[in-house]
Amino acid sequence: xxxxxxxxxxxxxxxxxxxxxxxxxxxxxxxxxxxxxxxxxxxxxxxxxxxxxxxxxxxxxxxxxxxxxxxxxxxxxxxxxxxxxxxxxxxxxxxxxxxxxxxxxxxxxxxxxxxxxxxxxxxxxxxxxxxxxxxxxxxxxxxxxxxxxxxxxxxxxxxxxxxxxxxxxxxxxxxxxxxxxxxxxxxxxxxxxxxxxxxxxxxxxxxxxxxx
Amino acid sequence: xxxxxxxxxxxxxxxxxxxxxxxxxxxxxxxxxxxxxxxxxxxxxxxxxxxxxxxxxxxxxxxxxxxxxxxxxxxxxxxxxxxxxxxxxxxxxxxxxxxxxxxxxxxxxxxxxxxxxxxxxxxxxxxxxxxxxxxxxxxxxxxxxxxxxxxxxxxxxxxxxxxxxxxxxxxxxxxxxxxxxxx
Numbered sequence: 371x372x373x374x375x376x377x378x379x380x381x382x383x384x385x386x387x388x389x390x391x392x393x394x395x396x397x398x399x400x401x402x403x404x405x406x407x408x409x410x411x412x413x414x415x416x417x418x419x420x421x422x423x424x425x426x427x428x429x430x431x432x433x434x435x436x437x438x439x440x441x442x443x444x445x446x447x448x449x450x451x452x453x454x455x456x457x458x459x460x461x462x463x464x465x466x467x468x469x470x471x472x473x474x475x476x477x478x479x480x481x482x483x484x485x486x487x488x489x490x491x492x493x494x495x496x497x498x499x500x501x502x503x504x505x506x507x508x509x510x511x512x513x514x515x516x517x518x519x520x521x522x523x524x525x526x527x528x529x530x531x532x533x534x535x536x537x538x539x540x541x542x543x544x545x546x547x548x549x550x551x552x553x554x555x556x557x558x559x560x561x562x563x564x565x566x567x568x569x570x571x572x573x574x575x576x577x578x579x580x581x582x
Numbered sequence: 583x584x585x586x587x588x589x590x591x592x593x594x595x596x597x598x599x600x601x602x603x604x605x606x607x608x609x610x611x612x613x614x615x616x617x618x619x620x621x622x623x624x625x626x627x628x629x630x631x632x633x634x635x636x637x638x639x640x641x642x643x644x645x646x647x648x649x650x651x652x653x654x655x656x657x658x659x660x661x662x663x664x665x666x667x668x669x670x671x672x673x674x675x676x677x678x679x680x681x682x683x684x685x686x687x688x689x690x691x692x693x694x695x696x697x698x699x700x701x702x703x704x705x706x707x708x709x710x711x712x713x714x715x716x717x718x719x720x721x722x723x724x725x726x727x728x729x730x731x732x733x734x735x736x737x738x739x740x741x742x743x744x745x746x747x748x749x750x751x752x753x754x755x756x757x758x759x760x761x762x763x764x765x
Contacts, residue, residue, distance in 0.1 A: 371707045373699055375725040376639050377612045380646040382724050382731040383749050386603035391650035452653050453668070454660030454688065522648040524668040581672070582644075582761060 392451050392521060399517035400444060400540060403510030407544050410506060415548040428552040435557060436542040438467050439565065443536030447514065450529040451521045464535070468562060475558030493551040496560050503564025504571070506541035507534070511572060515579050523580055530576010531569050538568025586659060586689040594658040601649060612642050617695035619666055624696060626670055626683065633673070635702035641669045643706075643757050663688035709759045717752045720745060 411417065423429040442464035449455050482490050493499075514533040523529035542561045551557070593614065599607035619638045627633060644665055652661050663686075671683050684690075710718060716738070723734035735745030 371639070371702070371704065371710065371725065373616055373635060373639055373642070373702070374613075376642060376706065377609055377616065378728070379721060379725055379749070379753070380612055380642065381605045381609035383646065383746070383753055384600065384603055384605035384608040385746075387601045387650050389654065392653065452651055452656065452661070453648075453664030454662075455653065455656060522644070522651040522665065522668075524664045582648075 392448060395517045395520060396444065396448055396451065396514070399513040400510065400536070403513035403537065404540055404544065406509035406513075407506045407541055408547075410509075411544050411548050415502070415545075417547045418550045420547065423550070426552070428554070429546070431554060432546045432549075432551075432557045432561070433543060435467065435471050436539050436546060436561060436565075439464055439539035440536060440543055442467065443532060443539050446532040447518070447529065447536050450523055450525060450532055451518060453522050453524045461532075471554070471558045471562065475553070475555035478554045490553050491555050491559065493553060493556045493560075495549065495551060496556070499545075499549065499551070499556075499560035500564035500567060503538060503542045503545050503561065504567045506545055507537040507564075507568040507571075510537035510540050511568065515576075518580055519582060522582060526577045526580045527573050528576075529580055531573035533576065534572020535565060535569040537572070538565035541565075541568065586687070586692060589689075589692045590657055590659045593662075597652065597658045598654065601652070601654065608646075612645065614695070615645060615662060616642055617697050618692050620699075621694040621696035622666060622691045623670060625693075627674075632702065635699060636705045637669060637673055639702070639706055640673075640760055641666055643753065643760075644669060647754060647757050657688075659688040659692060663691040666691050705760060705763075706756060709756055709763075712759070713752055713755065716740075717748050720748055721752055724749070 442460045445460040446457060446464070449457050449460065479487050479491060511534055514537055515530075518529060518533060542565055545561075545564075551560075593611065596607045596611040596614070600611050616638055619641050620634060623634045623637045624631075627637075645662065648665065652658070667683060667685070674683070710721060713721070720731075720734055720738065723729045723737060724731060727734075729737065731745050731749060732742045735742045738745070740748075
């Protein structure tokens with residue numbers, strides 16, 4: 371086939387393209403995956419008594435932390451879905467949020483009596499927290515990958531990592547509906563580790579899964 | 583730099599009209615882009631390579647099908663360059679060559695036009711033969727006989743709308759087949 375013929379074919383298939391397709395597809399994926407993860411949290415793990423929890427600052431501290439990371443991750447994924455677009459400030463913002471949370475957790479440890487520090491840091495559920503967040507991230511990650519394959523990411527490892535990060539952060543936010551742990555040091559460590567695991571999974575698998 | 587701004591000013595309005603469904607603008611955009619792509623790929627993998635024209639075609643198909651990933655508030659040339667560079671890297675990786683594609687300014691793509699179509703190895707033509715008959719004949723009518731999609735539809739006794747859908751599906755299928763067989 372001559373290239374000129376191909377161009378004729380493509381011109382014959384010209385049609386108006388809607389605006390905002392990238393944002394809409396990614397948002398749909400986040401919502402769809404988030405609903406699956408929410409259902410798993412609500413039906414399997416069970417939510418903690420939310421009315422009581424919502425009165426407590428620690429509940430919002432955790433939700434704010436992972437919620438902001440979700441936002442930074444989603445913005446990064448969007449930028450990476452547009453060929454040639456600069457990544458700009460979102461990853462830096464995510465790094466700063468994590469550093470602030472680590473500082474908050476460290477401060478809390480230091481302000482605690484030495485013999486009580488380990489209990490504060492590990493809480494009751496440190497062993498299952500990060501693995502559960504990784505598990506809960508999978509449905510969201512799968513939806514994001516499906517959406518991204520229909521778009522045109524050109525930096526696959528990085529895009530996979532960003533998708534994993536956003537999925538992990540949203541999963542951690544929804545996990546907060548169940549998780550009764552209250553310490554900033556706990557969230558700064560085990561939540562962050564769960565999100566980091568999802569990011570690593572995205573970086574490793576994205577390269578293969580995102581080809582178009 | 584100035585030259586790239588000039589290219590941007592020339593191509594971006596075409597892209598805008600193409601996104602509104604203007605097929606003449608779309609044709610003109612792809613034609614111009616094809617000439618730049620040919621020059622860019624030839625500089626990167628050697629102008630004698632029969633793979634240049636296949637890569638041009640593959641990239642034009644991708645530009646066409648991935649138009650919805652373009653953000654209208656951003657410049658056009660970096661978008662086109664990123665797609666071209668991705669296709670080039672993908673191509674080299676498939677052939678297990680060492681991958682050294684410098685990340686340059688978008689100007690690298692728009693340095694020189696090359697209008698001379700070179701021999702094509704014809705990945706697309708071969709894949710075309712695997713399409714179902716109805717889709718293949720529609721494509722051949724448009725491609726070889728120069729009919730508009732509407733004329734081709736009338737000739738085959740299908741509605742213009744379903745002919746358009748068929749054409750679009752065929753193009754998407756070709757794009758995927760290219761990816762999968764090169765996997």
